Amino acid sequence: MSRAERRRHVCIVVQNLPVPFDRRVWLECLALVDAGYAVSVVCPRGPGEPATRDLQGVHIVTYGAFPPVTRQVMFLAEYAYSILCTLLCLARVWRRAPFGTVQVCNPPDVLWVATLPFQALGARLVYDQHDLCPELYLSRFEEPARLPHRALLLAERMTYLLATQVISTNESYRRVALTRGRKRPDRVTVVRTGPDPDRLRRGEPRPELRRGFPHLLVYIGVMGPQDGVDVAIRALDHIVRVRGRSDIGMTLIGDGDAAPELRRLTTELGLDEYVQFTGRLPDEDVRQVMSTADIGLSPDPKNALNDVSTMNKTMEYMAFELPVVAFDLIETRVSAGGAAVYATPNRIEEYAGAVLDLLADDALRAEMGKIGRERVERELAWRTQVPAYVGVYDRLTRR
Known part of the structure; x- marks a missing residue:
């Protein structure tokens, strides 16, 4: 693979949903393919799906479902599992064709850990921030513990620090990237999650x-x-x-x-x-x-x-x-x-x-x-x- 081809190979990492079920990520994939980029995806495996497949020009590498654990260790175990699986899948993608950019889509905000070896090899990190994970944690619990909240802030901060570019879903998220993330304005781009009006169209009532x-x-x-x-x-x-x-x-x-x-x-x-x-x-x-x-x-x-x-x-x-x-x-x-x-x-x-x-x-x-x-x-x-x-x-x- 030439240097130019490597630069134009983008690997997108998402842990929250399988692709193409994650509609935002799938639309991003297709947009890049239409623009002439080579696109790979690392994501969880949906029911009945193979470990790898090619779909509409996108190479998809998946990992198996998170095994059941107790609630007390669920979050830490899931994070560790997703990092390990993501690292192994990224390695498979890299062996097939090295990529010049890796895009991590949160949550969680710890996926950057799996990208470190590839950043050391020259890949640049793009942070597609779907959620504010510290605020997500606060919204889920009536009496949130202080230590996990601080850990989430640190994980978010590290992702901002390592990212060459940040993609924010709206202007409110962009303000967080500029203030809490301390990113320069030219490093933060708003890309809203927009519906496809051709696919989502009213039909006859039933x-x-x-x-x-x-x-x-x-x-x-x-x-x-x-x-x-x-x-x-x-x-x-x-x-x-x-x-x-x-x-x-x-x-x-x-x-x-x-x-x-x-x-x-x-x-x-x-x-x-x-x-x-x-x-x-x-x-x-x-x-x-x-x-x-x-x-x-x-x-x-x-x-x-x-x-x-x-x-x-x-x-x-x-x-x-x-x-x-x-x-x-x-x-x-x-x-x-x-x-x-x-x-x-x-x-x-x-x-x-x-x-x-x-x-x-x-x-x-x-x-x-x-x-x-x-x-x-x-x-x-x-x-x-x-x-x-x-x-x-x-x-x-x-x-």
Whole structure:
């Protein structure tokens, strides 16, 4: 492999989700391939997937599922396991074709450890910061311990320090990179996670998906402690028990470590007939539910993480012309604008009232859906982000 070919080989490391299931990472891969780069990916292995495969010009190297451990050592064990597996997979990629750049996508913020041998061999590090891990930790626990938080800050700081370029998902994250990360402005590029309006497009409704309810609410996304799915369930409980409505159903699409507790909460509140948990669904099934629903729910409560994070589900609702009900968070307003109504943060009864007010106004819902779709097509679509993303690598390779 020539020096020029090595410079134009990018290896992307992601631990949070398999590729192409991680939509942001997969869109980044395809953007680089379209721009003439060779792209490899190191990621966890999805169910039934091979250890290595080539998909749409991307070489994917995977590692097996994290083995079960006790909760007391879960985080440390998972970090150690992901580092070791990532290191071994990177070595496999390097033996096949050395790469000039390695992009780490957090969480976690310890993947830089696995890249050190390759940085010593000349590879440069790009930090694609999907989450603020210290804030993520604070948002998941009512009484977070100080030592783990400091360790997360240190891991983030080391990633900033080693990274030649930082990719931030929004302006709030960019400010963190400039201040806490002490990066120079020319080393930090905002690349928003934008939906694909050609793939996410409203189709014909499927009345049977309403399960007999005149109105249908939908949630899509990860179900972690910080994602507010419990808020959506409690808001529905208020609608049913206090407001006396029995004509509204809810479909929850996705999965996560909070899902078992959310199912228990639904049963405890007596809402099993109103709430459907689908788990993760194929794209076509998602399209059908989204095309049938009346409102998209973004119930993320206000905390140090959510207030400055861009919620992918909000933009997906907008792509499907669904009006959104959300809490009034900084980056949620940036994304949704007039396509959402905003409740005072963390006030469940007000959130429930916003849902009912919106269901009562067909014309307003249609107008908000139109606004959301136009924003996606003109401003938020992934294609509008590709020049900034590919530009990071063009500068690194001096194209």
